[in-house]
Amino acid sequence: MDINGVSAIVTGGASGIGAAAARQLAAKGAKVVVADLNAEKGEALAQEIGGAFVSVDVTDTEQIQAAVEKALELGPLWVLVNSAGIGWAQRTIGKDGEFGSAHDIDAFKKVIAINLIGTFDAIRLAATAMSRHEPDADGQRGAIVNMASVAAFDGQIGQASYSASKGGVVGMTLPIARDLSAVGIRVNTIAPGLIDTPIYGEGEPAEQFKAHLGQSVLFPKRLGVPDELASMVVEAVTNSYVNAETIRVDGGIRMPPK
Template identity: 80%
Template structure:
Protein backbone atom coordinates (compact mmCIF):
# COMPACT_ATOMS: atom_id res chain seq x y z
CA UNK A 1 0.00 0.00 0.00
CA UNK A 2 1.39 3.37 -1.03
CA UNK A 3 1.14 5.91 1.80
CA UNK A 4 2.87 8.75 -0.01
CA UNK A 5 0.65 11.82 0.35
CA UNK A 6 -1.66 10.08 2.84
CA UNK A 7 -1.93 10.82 6.55
CA UNK A 8 -1.03 8.53 9.45
CA UNK A 9 -1.54 8.56 13.21
CA UNK A 10 0.92 7.15 15.74
CA UNK A 11 -0.29 7.02 19.35
CA UNK A 12 2.52 7.19 21.86
CA UNK A 13 4.46 8.68 18.97
CA UNK A 14 6.60 11.14 20.91
CA UNK A 15 9.21 8.59 22.01
CA UNK A 16 10.52 5.05 21.71
CA UNK A 17 8.90 2.63 19.28
CA UNK A 18 6.21 5.16 18.42
CA UNK A 19 8.71 7.84 17.43
CA UNK A 20 10.72 5.38 15.34
CA UNK A 21 7.53 4.30 13.59
CA UNK A 22 6.55 7.90 12.92
CA UNK A 23 9.93 8.56 11.30
CA UNK A 24 9.58 5.47 9.12
CA UNK A 25 6.11 6.42 7.90
CA UNK A 26 7.18 10.00 7.24
CA UNK A 27 10.11 8.71 5.18
CA UNK A 28 7.54 6.90 3.01
CA UNK A 29 5.80 10.21 2.33
CA UNK A 30 3.03 10.13 4.93
CA UNK A 31 1.98 13.18 6.93
CA UNK A 32 2.12 11.86 10.48
CA UNK A 33 0.05 12.98 13.44
CA UNK A 34 1.96 12.40 16.67
CA UNK A 35 -0.78 11.56 19.19
CA UNK A 36 0.71 11.71 22.67
CA UNK A 37 0.56 13.45 26.04
CA UNK A 38 4.21 14.58 25.85
CA UNK A 39 3.77 17.96 24.18
CA UNK A 40 7.42 19.09 24.13
CA UNK A 41 8.77 15.85 22.65
CA UNK A 42 5.78 15.47 20.34
CA UNK A 43 6.06 18.99 18.94
CA UNK A 44 9.79 18.54 18.34
CA UNK A 45 9.30 15.28 16.45
CA UNK A 46 6.41 16.67 14.43
CA UNK A 47 8.63 19.58 13.35
CA UNK A 48 11.46 17.18 12.48
CA UNK A 49 9.35 14.97 10.22
CA UNK A 50 6.94 17.56 8.84
CA UNK A 51 3.95 16.22 10.71
CA UNK A 52 1.63 17.53 13.40
CA UNK A 53 1.38 17.02 17.14
CA UNK A 54 -2.04 16.51 18.74
CA UNK A 55 -2.28 16.06 22.49
CA UNK A 56 -4.12 12.78 23.01
CA UNK A 57 -5.09 10.78 26.06
CA UNK A 58 -6.09 7.43 24.56
CA UNK A 59 -8.69 6.95 27.31
CA UNK A 60 -10.57 9.95 25.86
CA UNK A 61 -12.75 9.24 22.83
CA UNK A 62 -12.96 12.98 22.14
CA UNK A 63 -9.14 13.21 21.98
CA UNK A 64 -9.00 10.27 19.60
CA UNK A 65 -11.58 11.81 17.28
CA UNK A 66 -9.66 15.12 17.35
CA UNK A 67 -6.50 13.32 16.21
CA UNK A 68 -8.39 11.56 13.41
CA UNK A 69 -9.94 14.81 12.21
CA UNK A 70 -6.52 16.51 12.28
CA UNK A 71 -5.05 13.68 10.21
CA UNK A 72 -7.86 13.85 7.63
CA UNK A 73 -6.98 17.51 6.99
CA UNK A 74 -3.44 16.44 6.03
CA UNK A 75 -4.56 13.74 3.60
CA UNK A 76 -6.65 10.57 3.51
CA UNK A 77 -6.04 8.58 6.69
CA UNK A 78 -4.50 5.30 5.56
CA UNK A 79 -2.19 4.24 8.41
CA UNK A 80 -2.53 4.01 12.20
CA UNK A 81 -0.03 2.68 14.72
CA UNK A 82 -1.31 2.12 18.26
CA UNK A 83 1.84 2.38 20.35
CA UNK A 84 0.60 4.20 23.47
CA UNK A 85 0.75 2.12 26.62
CA UNK A 86 1.88 1.82 30.22
CA UNK A 87 3.39 -0.94 32.34
CA UNK A 88 2.68 -2.03 35.90
CA UNK A 89 4.14 -4.73 38.13
CA UNK A 90 2.39 -6.15 41.19
CA UNK A 91 1.74 -9.66 42.38
CA UNK A 92 -1.84 -10.90 42.39
CA UNK A 93 -1.84 -11.50 46.16
CA UNK A 94 0.25 -10.19 49.02
CA UNK A 95 2.35 -12.18 51.47
CA UNK A 96 0.27 -11.49 54.58
CA UNK A 97 -3.03 -13.08 53.54
CA UNK A 98 -4.90 -9.78 53.85
CA UNK A 99 -7.49 -8.74 51.25
CA UNK A 100 -5.98 -5.25 51.29
CA UNK A 101 -2.64 -6.63 50.10
CA UNK A 102 -4.06 -8.14 46.92
CA UNK A 103 -3.37 -6.52 43.56
CA UNK A 104 -4.68 -2.94 43.37
CA UNK A 105 -7.85 -3.33 41.30
CA UNK A 106 -7.94 0.30 40.20
CA UNK A 107 -4.43 0.04 38.79
CA UNK A 108 -5.39 -3.16 36.98
CA UNK A 109 -8.34 -1.32 35.43
CA UNK A 110 -6.11 1.62 34.46
CA UNK A 111 -3.66 -0.59 32.57
CA UNK A 112 -6.55 -2.28 30.75
CA UNK A 113 -8.16 1.08 30.00
CA UNK A 114 -5.03 2.53 28.39
CA UNK A 115 -3.40 -0.48 26.75
CA UNK A 116 -6.45 -2.43 25.61
CA UNK A 117 -9.51 -0.19 25.53
CA UNK A 118 -7.51 2.78 24.23
CA UNK A 119 -6.14 0.62 21.43
CA UNK A 120 -9.60 -0.64 20.51
CA UNK A 121 -11.14 2.82 20.66
CA UNK A 122 -8.60 4.25 18.21
CA UNK A 123 -8.95 1.16 16.02
CA UNK A 124 -12.73 1.34 15.76
CA UNK A 125 -12.80 5.08 15.10
CA UNK A 126 -9.82 5.26 12.73
CA UNK A 127 -11.18 2.32 10.74
CA UNK A 128 -14.50 4.14 10.49
CA UNK A 129 -12.70 7.11 8.95
CA UNK A 130 -10.69 4.83 6.66
CA UNK A 131 -13.87 3.19 5.41
CA UNK A 132 -14.75 6.50 3.71
CA UNK A 133 -11.48 6.64 1.74
CA UNK A 134 -11.37 6.16 -1.99
CA UNK A 135 -10.13 2.57 -2.47
CA UNK A 136 -6.66 1.90 -3.80
CA UNK A 137 -5.63 -1.16 -5.81
CA UNK A 138 -7.43 -4.30 -4.64
CA UNK A 139 -10.00 -2.09 -2.89
CA UNK A 140 -7.58 -1.32 -0.06
CA UNK A 141 -8.43 1.68 2.11
CA UNK A 142 -6.00 1.53 5.02
CA UNK A 143 -3.98 -0.47 7.52
CA UNK A 144 -3.67 -0.52 11.32
CA UNK A 145 -0.84 -1.91 13.42
CA UNK A 146 -1.40 -2.54 17.12
CA UNK A 147 1.37 -2.97 19.66
CA UNK A 148 1.19 -5.95 22.00
CA UNK A 149 4.17 -7.52 23.82
CA UNK A 150 5.80 -10.89 24.35
CA UNK A 151 4.23 -10.54 27.80
CA UNK A 152 0.99 -11.55 26.12
CA UNK A 153 2.50 -15.03 25.81
CA UNK A 154 5.32 -15.14 28.40
CA UNK A 155 3.91 -13.02 31.20
CA UNK A 156 6.25 -12.86 34.18
CA UNK A 157 5.54 -12.80 37.91
CA UNK A 158 3.81 -9.51 38.71
CA UNK A 159 2.67 -8.88 35.14
CA UNK A 160 -0.99 -9.85 35.55
CA UNK A 161 -2.32 -6.43 34.48
CA UNK A 162 0.16 -5.80 31.68
CA UNK A 163 -0.10 -9.32 30.25
CA UNK A 164 -3.90 -9.19 30.42
CA UNK A 165 -3.93 -5.94 28.45
CA UNK A 166 -1.50 -7.15 25.81
CA UNK A 167 -3.18 -10.55 25.60
CA UNK A 168 -6.37 -8.68 24.80
CA UNK A 169 -4.63 -6.81 21.98
CA UNK A 170 -3.47 -10.15 20.57
CA UNK A 171 -6.94 -11.66 20.98
CA UNK A 172 -8.70 -8.86 19.11
CA UNK A 173 -6.41 -9.13 16.07
CA UNK A 174 -8.20 -11.83 14.09
CA UNK A 175 -11.82 -10.90 14.81
CA UNK A 176 -11.23 -7.20 14.16
CA UNK A 177 -9.29 -7.97 10.97
CA UNK A 178 -12.24 -10.07 9.86
CA UNK A 179 -14.63 -7.22 10.64
CA UNK A 180 -12.55 -4.65 8.77
CA UNK A 181 -12.02 -6.81 5.70
CA UNK A 182 -15.47 -5.74 4.54
CA UNK A 183 -14.18 -2.19 3.96
CA UNK A 184 -10.65 -3.00 2.78
CA UNK A 185 -8.80 -2.17 6.02
CA UNK A 186 -6.07 -4.52 7.26
CA UNK A 187 -5.08 -5.07 10.90
CA UNK A 188 -1.91 -6.66 12.26
CA UNK A 189 -0.21 -6.78 15.66
CA UNK A 190 3.46 -6.60 16.64
CA UNK A 191 4.63 -8.21 19.89
CA UNK A 192 7.96 -6.63 20.87
CA UNK A 193 10.46 -8.26 23.16
CA UNK A 194 13.02 -6.30 25.19
CA UNK A 195 13.46 -3.00 23.36
CA UNK A 196 15.97 -0.27 24.20
CA UNK A 197 13.68 2.65 25.00
CA UNK A 198 13.95 5.48 27.57
CA UNK A 199 12.06 3.35 30.10
CA UNK A 200 15.41 1.87 31.21
CA UNK A 201 16.97 5.26 31.97
CA UNK A 202 20.42 6.55 31.04
CA UNK A 203 23.97 6.37 32.34
CA UNK A 204 26.45 3.58 33.23
CA UNK A 205 24.09 1.76 35.63
CA UNK A 206 21.31 1.72 33.06
CA UNK A 207 23.67 0.45 30.37
CA UNK A 208 24.91 -2.34 32.66
CA UNK A 209 21.32 -3.31 33.45
CA UNK A 210 20.39 -3.41 29.76
CA UNK A 211 23.46 -5.50 28.95
CA UNK A 212 22.43 -7.99 31.64
CA UNK A 213 18.88 -8.13 30.25
CA UNK A 214 20.28 -8.72 26.77
CA UNK A 215 21.99 -11.91 27.89
CA UNK A 216 18.58 -13.63 28.04
CA UNK A 217 17.87 -12.95 24.36
CA UNK A 218 18.47 -15.96 22.13
CA UNK A 219 20.30 -14.02 19.40
CA UNK A 220 21.52 -11.35 19.05
CA UNK A 221 22.23 -11.07 22.77
CA UNK A 222 21.15 -7.48 23.22
CA UNK A 223 18.05 -5.36 23.52
CA UNK A 224 16.21 -4.59 20.30
CA UNK A 225 16.37 -1.16 18.73
CA UNK A 226 13.22 0.93 18.27
CA UNK A 227 13.95 1.16 14.54
CA UNK A 228 14.02 -2.65 14.30
CA UNK A 229 10.44 -2.65 15.58
CA UNK A 230 9.52 0.26 13.35
CA UNK A 231 10.83 -1.66 10.34
CA UNK A 232 8.23 -4.35 11.01
CA UNK A 233 5.52 -1.72 11.52
CA UNK A 234 6.39 -0.20 8.16
CA UNK A 235 6.23 -3.60 6.47
CA UNK A 236 2.83 -4.38 7.97
CA UNK A 237 1.47 -1.03 6.82
CA UNK A 238 2.84 -1.20 3.28
CA UNK A 239 2.68 -4.93 2.48
CA UNK A 240 -0.87 -5.40 1.23
CA UNK A 241 -0.86 -9.16 1.80
CA UNK A 242 -0.13 -8.93 5.52
CA UNK A 243 -3.36 -9.21 7.46
CA UNK A 244 -4.67 -10.63 10.75
CA UNK A 245 -1.19 -11.62 11.97
CA UNK A 246 0.56 -11.32 15.34
CA UNK A 247 4.32 -11.14 14.86
CA UNK A 248 6.90 -11.38 17.64
CA UNK A 249 9.96 -9.17 17.15
CA UNK A 250 12.07 -10.33 20.06
CA UNK A 251 15.38 -11.93 19.06
CA UNK A 252 13.89 -15.32 19.92
CA UNK A 253 13.50 -14.60 23.64
CA UNK A 254 11.10 -16.63 25.76
CA UNK A 255 10.67 -14.79 29.04
CA UNK A 256 11.33 -16.74 32.26
CA UNK A 257 8.95 -16.51 35.24
CA UNK A 258 11.03 -13.66 36.69
Protein backbone atom coordinates (compact mmCIF):
# COMPACT_ATOMS: atom_id res chain seq x y z
CA MET A 1 0.00 0.00 0.00
CA ASP A 2 1.45 3.33 -1.08
CA ILE A 3 1.23 6.01 1.63
CA ASN A 4 2.99 8.81 -0.22
CA GLY A 5 0.80 11.91 -0.05
CA VAL A 6 -1.84 10.46 2.30
CA SER A 7 -2.49 11.49 5.88
CA ALA A 8 -1.89 9.42 9.00
CA ILE A 9 -2.71 9.73 12.68
CA VAL A 10 -0.42 8.49 15.44
CA THR A 11 -1.91 8.62 18.92
CA GLY A 12 0.71 8.89 21.63
CA GLY A 13 2.88 10.20 18.83
CA ALA A 14 4.99 12.72 20.75
CA SER A 15 7.50 10.28 22.22
CA GLY A 16 8.79 6.72 22.30
CA ILE A 17 7.38 4.21 19.84
CA GLY A 18 4.74 6.66 18.62
CA ALA A 19 7.31 9.30 17.72
CA ALA A 20 9.49 6.76 15.92
CA ALA A 21 6.46 5.56 13.95
CA ALA A 22 5.51 9.13 13.06
CA ARG A 23 9.01 9.81 11.72
CA GLN A 24 9.13 6.64 9.65
CA LEU A 25 5.66 7.17 8.20
CA ALA A 26 6.62 10.72 7.28
CA ALA A 27 9.78 9.42 5.62
CA LYS A 28 7.48 7.34 3.39
CA GLY A 29 5.63 10.48 2.33
CA ALA A 30 2.68 10.51 4.75
CA LYS A 31 1.44 13.72 6.35
CA VAL A 32 1.29 12.76 10.00
CA VAL A 33 -0.99 14.12 12.70
CA VAL A 34 0.81 13.76 16.03
CA ALA A 35 -2.02 13.19 18.51
CA ASP A 36 -0.78 13.51 22.07
CA LEU A 37 -1.23 15.39 25.33
CA ASN A 38 2.37 16.65 25.37
CA ALA A 39 2.10 19.84 23.34
CA GLU A 40 5.75 20.84 23.60
CA LYS A 41 7.13 17.57 22.24
CA GLY A 42 4.21 17.01 19.89
CA GLU A 43 4.46 20.39 18.21
CA ALA A 44 8.24 20.08 17.86
CA LEU A 45 7.92 16.67 16.23
CA ALA A 46 5.12 17.81 13.92
CA GLN A 47 7.27 20.71 12.74
CA GLU A 48 10.26 18.38 12.25
CA ILE A 49 8.35 15.95 10.03
CA GLY A 50 6.08 18.40 8.23
CA GLY A 51 2.91 17.22 9.91
CA ALA A 52 0.49 18.70 12.44
CA PHE A 53 -0.05 18.43 16.18
CA VAL A 54 -3.45 17.96 17.80
CA SER A 55 -3.88 17.76 21.56
CA VAL A 56 -5.67 14.47 22.15
CA ASP A 57 -6.77 12.64 25.26
CA VAL A 58 -7.94 9.33 23.83
CA THR A 59 -10.68 9.10 26.47
CA ASP A 60 -12.28 12.16 24.83
CA THR A 61 -14.19 11.29 21.65
CA GLU A 62 -14.39 14.90 20.48
CA GLN A 63 -10.61 15.27 20.67
CA ILE A 64 -10.08 12.09 18.63
CA GLN A 65 -12.56 13.35 16.06
CA ALA A 66 -10.64 16.65 15.90
CA ALA A 67 -7.49 14.70 15.05
CA VAL A 68 -9.35 12.87 12.28
CA GLU A 69 -10.64 16.15 10.88
CA LYS A 70 -7.14 17.67 10.97
CA ALA A 71 -5.78 14.63 9.12
CA LEU A 72 -8.43 15.06 6.43
CA GLU A 73 -7.23 18.62 5.93
CA LEU A 74 -3.75 17.27 5.14
CA GLY A 75 -4.91 14.58 2.71
CA PRO A 76 -7.04 11.44 2.50
CA LEU A 77 -6.74 9.50 5.76
CA TRP A 78 -5.22 6.09 5.09
CA VAL A 79 -3.32 5.28 8.28
CA LEU A 80 -4.05 5.10 12.01
CA VAL A 81 -1.46 4.02 14.56
CA ASN A 82 -2.77 3.59 18.11
CA SER A 83 0.24 4.08 20.36
CA ALA A 84 -1.27 6.02 23.27
CA GLY A 85 -1.26 4.08 26.51
CA ILE A 86 -0.39 4.00 30.19
CA GLY A 87 0.82 1.38 32.63
CA TRP A 88 -0.12 0.52 36.19
CA ALA A 89 1.23 -2.03 38.64
CA GLN A 90 -0.61 -3.17 41.74
CA ARG A 91 -1.41 -6.53 43.26
CA THR A 92 -5.01 -7.68 43.30
CA ILE A 93 -5.24 -7.72 47.10
CA GLY A 94 -3.23 -6.14 49.89
CA LYS A 95 -1.33 -7.90 52.66
CA ASP A 96 -3.63 -6.88 55.51
CA GLY A 97 -6.83 -8.54 54.35
CA GLU A 98 -8.69 -5.21 54.26
CA PHE A 99 -11.01 -4.24 51.41
CA GLY A 100 -9.42 -0.81 51.29
CA SER A 101 -6.00 -2.20 50.39
CA ALA A 102 -7.27 -4.20 47.41
CA HIS A 103 -6.41 -3.06 43.88
CA ASP A 104 -7.53 0.49 43.16
CA ILE A 105 -10.61 -0.06 41.02
CA ASP A 106 -10.52 3.48 39.59
CA ALA A 107 -6.94 2.89 38.43
CA PHE A 108 -8.07 -0.33 36.75
CA LYS A 109 -10.89 1.51 34.97
CA LYS A 110 -8.51 4.29 33.85
CA VAL A 111 -6.06 1.84 32.26
CA ILE A 112 -8.91 0.12 30.42
CA ALA A 113 -10.38 3.48 29.36
CA ILE A 114 -7.12 4.69 27.82
CA ASN A 115 -5.51 1.53 26.48
CA LEU A 116 -8.55 -0.39 25.28
CA ILE A 117 -11.57 1.88 24.91
CA GLY A 118 -9.44 4.75 23.61
CA THR A 119 -7.96 2.45 20.99
CA PHE A 120 -11.38 1.30 19.83
CA ASP A 121 -12.76 4.83 19.78
CA ALA A 122 -9.91 5.95 17.52
CA ILE A 123 -10.45 2.94 15.27
CA ARG A 124 -14.18 3.50 14.81
CA LEU A 125 -13.77 7.20 14.02
CA ALA A 126 -10.72 6.92 11.75
CA ALA A 127 -12.20 3.92 9.91
CA THR A 128 -15.39 5.88 9.28
CA ALA A 129 -13.36 8.59 7.54
CA MET A 130 -11.29 6.00 5.64
CA SER A 131 -14.42 4.29 4.34
CA ARG A 132 -15.46 7.41 2.41
CA HIS A 133 -12.65 7.65 -0.12
CA GLU A 134 -11.96 5.72 -3.28
CA PRO A 135 -10.04 2.43 -2.88
CA ASP A 136 -6.69 1.73 -4.49
CA ALA A 137 -6.18 -0.89 -7.20
CA ASP A 138 -6.12 -3.60 -4.53
CA GLY A 139 -9.45 -2.46 -3.08
CA GLN A 140 -7.79 -0.95 0.00
CA ARG A 141 -8.94 2.17 1.78
CA GLY A 142 -6.58 2.17 4.74
CA ALA A 143 -4.59 0.37 7.40
CA ILE A 144 -4.76 0.44 11.19
CA VAL A 145 -2.00 -0.65 13.55
CA ASN A 146 -2.58 -1.02 17.29
CA MET A 147 0.09 -1.22 19.95
CA ALA A 148 -0.45 -3.97 22.50
CA SER A 149 2.27 -5.61 24.63
CA VAL A 150 3.71 -9.01 25.41
CA ALA A 151 1.89 -8.46 28.72
CA ALA A 152 -1.23 -9.48 26.80
CA PHE A 153 0.21 -13.00 26.86
CA ASP A 154 2.82 -13.03 29.67
CA GLY A 155 1.33 -10.67 32.23
CA GLN A 156 3.39 -10.35 35.38
CA ILE A 157 2.28 -10.09 38.99
CA GLY A 158 0.68 -6.69 39.46
CA GLN A 159 -0.15 -6.23 35.76
CA ALA A 160 -3.82 -7.23 35.91
CA SER A 161 -5.15 -3.95 34.52
CA TYR A 162 -2.39 -3.48 31.94
CA SER A 163 -2.58 -7.08 30.72
CA ALA A 164 -6.36 -6.93 30.56
CA SER A 165 -6.24 -3.78 28.47
CA LYS A 166 -3.60 -5.08 26.07
CA GLY A 167 -5.23 -8.51 25.92
CA GLY A 168 -8.41 -6.73 24.90
CA VAL A 169 -6.58 -4.99 22.06
CA VAL A 170 -5.25 -8.35 20.86
CA GLY A 171 -8.67 -9.95 21.21
CA MET A 172 -10.49 -7.35 19.16
CA THR A 173 -7.97 -7.29 16.30
CA LEU A 174 -9.46 -10.21 14.35
CA PRO A 175 -13.15 -9.29 14.69
CA ILE A 176 -12.47 -5.66 13.73
CA ALA A 177 -10.33 -6.78 10.77
CA ARG A 178 -13.17 -9.06 9.66
CA ASP A 179 -15.67 -6.23 10.09
CA LEU A 180 -13.61 -3.62 8.21
CA SER A 181 -12.64 -5.99 5.40
CA ALA A 182 -15.99 -5.04 3.85
CA VAL A 183 -14.59 -1.56 3.13
CA GLY A 184 -10.99 -2.54 2.45
CA ILE A 185 -9.36 -1.54 5.73
CA ARG A 186 -6.72 -3.81 7.24
CA VAL A 187 -6.17 -4.08 11.01
CA ASN A 188 -3.07 -5.43 12.74
CA THR A 189 -1.60 -5.28 16.23
CA ILE A 190 2.00 -5.21 17.39
CA ALA A 191 3.02 -6.56 20.79
CA PRO A 192 6.29 -4.99 21.93
CA GLY A 193 8.56 -6.55 24.51
CA LEU A 194 10.97 -4.54 26.66
CA ILE A 195 11.59 -1.32 24.75
CA ASP A 196 14.07 1.42 25.67
CA THR A 197 11.85 4.44 26.23
CA PRO A 198 12.01 7.38 28.70
CA ILE A 199 9.90 5.35 31.17
CA TYR A 200 13.12 3.89 32.60
CA GLY A 201 14.65 7.30 33.40
CA GLU A 202 18.13 8.59 32.64
CA GLY A 203 21.66 8.33 34.02
CA GLU A 204 23.93 5.52 35.11
CA PRO A 205 21.44 3.77 37.48
CA ALA A 206 18.86 3.68 34.68
CA GLU A 207 21.40 2.28 32.22
CA GLN A 208 22.41 -0.46 34.67
CA PHE A 209 18.77 -1.36 35.26
CA LYS A 210 18.09 -1.57 31.52
CA ALA A 211 21.18 -3.72 31.01
CA HIS A 212 19.91 -6.07 33.72
CA LEU A 213 16.47 -6.25 32.10
CA GLY A 214 18.06 -6.99 28.76
CA GLN A 215 19.60 -10.18 30.07
CA SER A 216 16.12 -11.74 30.25
CA VAL A 217 15.66 -11.31 26.48
CA LEU A 218 16.32 -14.46 24.45
CA PHE A 219 18.35 -12.69 21.74
CA PRO A 220 19.66 -10.09 21.29
CA LYS A 221 20.18 -9.61 25.03
CA ARG A 222 19.16 -5.98 25.23
CA LEU A 223 16.10 -3.79 25.24
CA GLY A 224 14.53 -3.04 21.90
CA VAL A 225 14.61 0.48 20.49
CA PRO A 226 11.60 2.45 19.23
CA ASP A 227 12.80 2.37 15.62
CA GLU A 228 12.65 -1.44 15.63
CA LEU A 229 8.96 -1.23 16.54
CA ALA A 230 8.34 1.59 14.10
CA SER A 231 9.75 -0.42 11.21
CA MET A 232 7.19 -3.12 11.97
CA VAL A 233 4.46 -0.47 12.05
CA VAL A 234 5.48 0.65 8.57
CA GLU A 235 5.57 -2.96 7.35
CA ALA A 236 2.10 -3.65 8.72
CA VAL A 237 0.83 -0.48 7.03
CA THR A 238 2.47 -0.92 3.64
CA ASN A 239 2.40 -4.71 3.19
CA SER A 240 -1.03 -5.26 1.71
CA TYR A 241 -1.14 -8.95 2.64
CA VAL A 242 -0.61 -8.48 6.38
CA ASN A 243 -4.02 -8.45 8.01
CA ALA A 244 -5.79 -9.51 11.23
CA GLU A 245 -2.47 -10.39 12.86
CA THR A 246 -0.79 -9.76 16.21
CA ILE A 247 2.97 -9.62 15.81
CA ARG A 248 5.35 -9.92 18.76
CA VAL A 249 8.46 -7.76 18.47
CA ASP A 250 10.27 -8.79 21.62
CA GLY A 251 13.58 -10.54 20.97
CA GLY A 252 11.92 -13.83 21.92
CA ILE A 253 11.30 -12.89 25.54
CA ARG A 254 8.72 -14.73 27.62
CA MET A 255 8.09 -12.68 30.74
CA PRO A 256 8.49 -14.44 34.11
CA PRO A 257 5.82 -14.07 36.83
CA LYS A 258 7.75 -11.15 38.39
